[in-house]
Amino acid sequence: MKQSIQKIILHRLHMRLNNPFTTSFGTMQDKDFFIIEVIDQDGHQGFGESAAFSAPWYTEETVETTLHMLRDFLIPLIQKHDFKHPQELTKIFQAVKRNNMAKAAIEGALWDLYAKQQNISLAKALGGEKETIDVGISIGIQPSIQKLLQSIDNALQQGFKRIKLKIKPDQDIELLKEVRTEFPTTPIMADANSAYTLDDINLLRELDQFNLMMIEQPLAHDDIVDHAKLQQHIQTPICLDESIHSFQDVKKAIELGSCQIINVKSSRVGGLTESVRIHDYCKEHHIPIWCGGMLEAGIGRAHNIALTSLANFTLPGDTAGSSHYWQRDIIQPEVTVENGTIQVPTKPGIGYEIDREALQYYTVEQQIFTL
Numbered sequence: 046m047k048q049s050i051q052k053i054i055l056h057r058l059h060m061r062l063n064n065p066f067t068t069s070f071g072t073m074q075d076k077d078f079f080i081i082e083v084i085d086q087d088g089h090q091g092f093g094e095s096a097a098f099s100a101p102w103y104t105e106e107t108v109e110t111t112l113h114m115l116r117d118f119l120i121p122l123i124q125k126h127d128f129k130h131p132q133e134l135t136k137i138f139q140a141v142k143r144n145n146m147a148k149a150a151i152e153g154a155l156w157d158l159y160a161k162q163q164n165i166s167l168a169k170a171l172g173g174e175k176e177t178i179d180v181g182i183s184i185g186i187q188p189s190i191q192k193l194l195q196s197i198d199n200a201l202q203q204g205f206k207r208i209k210l211k212i213k214p215d216q217d218i219e220l221l222k223e224v225r226t227e228f229p230t231t232p233i234m235a236d237a238n239s240a241y242t243l244d245d246i247n248l249l250r251e252l253d254q255f256n257l258m259m260i261e262q263p264l265a266h267d268d269i270v271d272h273a274k275l276q277q278h279i280q281t282p283i284c285l286d287e288s289i290h291s292f293q294d295v296k297k298a299i300e301l302g303s304c305q306i307i308n309v310k311s312s313r314v315g316g317l318t319e320s321v322r323i324h325d326y327c328k329e330h331h332i333p334i335w336c337g338g339m340l341e342a343g344i345g346r347a348h349n350i351a352l353t354s355l356a357n358f359t360l361p362g363d364t365a366g367s368s369h370y371w372q373r374d375i376i377q378p379e380v381t382v383e384n385g386t387i388q389v390p391t392k393p394g395i396g397y398e399i400d401r402e403a404l405q406y407y408t409v410e411q412q413i414f415t416l
């Protein structure tokens with residue numbers, strides 16, 4: 046496939062979220078990111094989207110480190126090496142430690158291109174089987190409990206299959222009590238984004254009364270040992286997010302008993318190839334997984350939908366429709382959710398067209414690399 050590639054274009058986009066997204070680390074309203082376009086000699090275009098935020102609060106990567114990695118290391122590695130399949134990139138990219146979000150951005154574009162060259166959907170290329178996927182919604186920290194209850198109610202009316210809430214110290218037990226009073230049986234999970242330590246074990250044990258589907262990443266972003274200790278003291282299943290950067294991390298976390306569920310974000314683990322490896326391993330070990338989100342625009346969202354079509358993505362992911370995030374998305378048609386489900390596209394590649402006019406509207410900078 047390498048020989049056929051002629052050009053790589055980095056489009057830098059600025060897009061404003063419809064609603065500010067607040068976590069225990071702060072509030073985000075604007076997204077600065079890259080669309081990576083890879084063009085081959087037959088005119089096929091593959092697209093990927095970078096996930097790192099402007100500041101390193103979620104992982105160590107940022108928009109600027111993504112640019113540095115792509116421009117100075119990853120694109121030169123692609124220019125230098127031959128490959129027939131996007132799976133071979135894992136090995137080629139081994140020359141660069143971590144920087145998984147930068148790797149995933151370009152790997153995703155090459156997977157899309159590969160699927161288009163094969164004239165099959167990206168979902169099929171990855172081994173996906175589902176025709177529709179169940180989705181949930183992630184609700185950021187709200188200014189008041191009334192606002193939160195209202196947001197949950199809205200989400201349920203739209204049909205989302207589960208609700209993810211953000212919690213943090215002082216906005217946990219009381220908040221969940223109020224939520225459970227209003228919504229006693231709704232499938233609800235809580236994401237702590239590493240806001241607690243093992244000293245909070247008694248408080249975290251109190252969460253068991255709320256019958257949550259899971260608690261996501263309660264302890265440190267780089268821990269799997271304390272999570273294993275915590276899991277022995279609480280009934281609520283632990284789901285790991287920030288702690289998982291690779292297939293190896295998954296193996297160790299399962300072996301240690303650090304979690305019962307995994308949130309797979311292809312950006313965080315370095316791409317789709319690693320995500321499929323994680324999927325297959327978790328399936329074999331009866332660990333349910335779901336696809337997380339990074340407030341992506343349409344291209345990243347399309348990749349998430351294709352990935353979620355694999356069989357062991359048994360729990361609803363954080364994949365709301367385009368209009369939840371954006372005034373106007375960069376794909377056509379936009380992603381729509383009906384009764385809490387999204388149709389997996391069957392057209393070649395990601396299965397959505399790029400809205401060139403929207404892409405241009407949001408673009409602030411462009412760099413072209415020839416091969």
Ligand SMILES: O=C(O)CCC(=O)C1=CC=C[C@@H](O)[C@@H]1C(=O)O
Nearest residue numbers: 068103183337338339340341363
């Ligand atoms: O809607 C989405 O894309 C999911 C948003 C979401 O919950 C998150 C996005 C990015 C970082 C985190 O705060 C959080 C998560 O931890 O999963």
Ligand SMILES: [Mg+2]
Nearest residue numbers: 236261262286
């Ligand atoms: Mg999370």
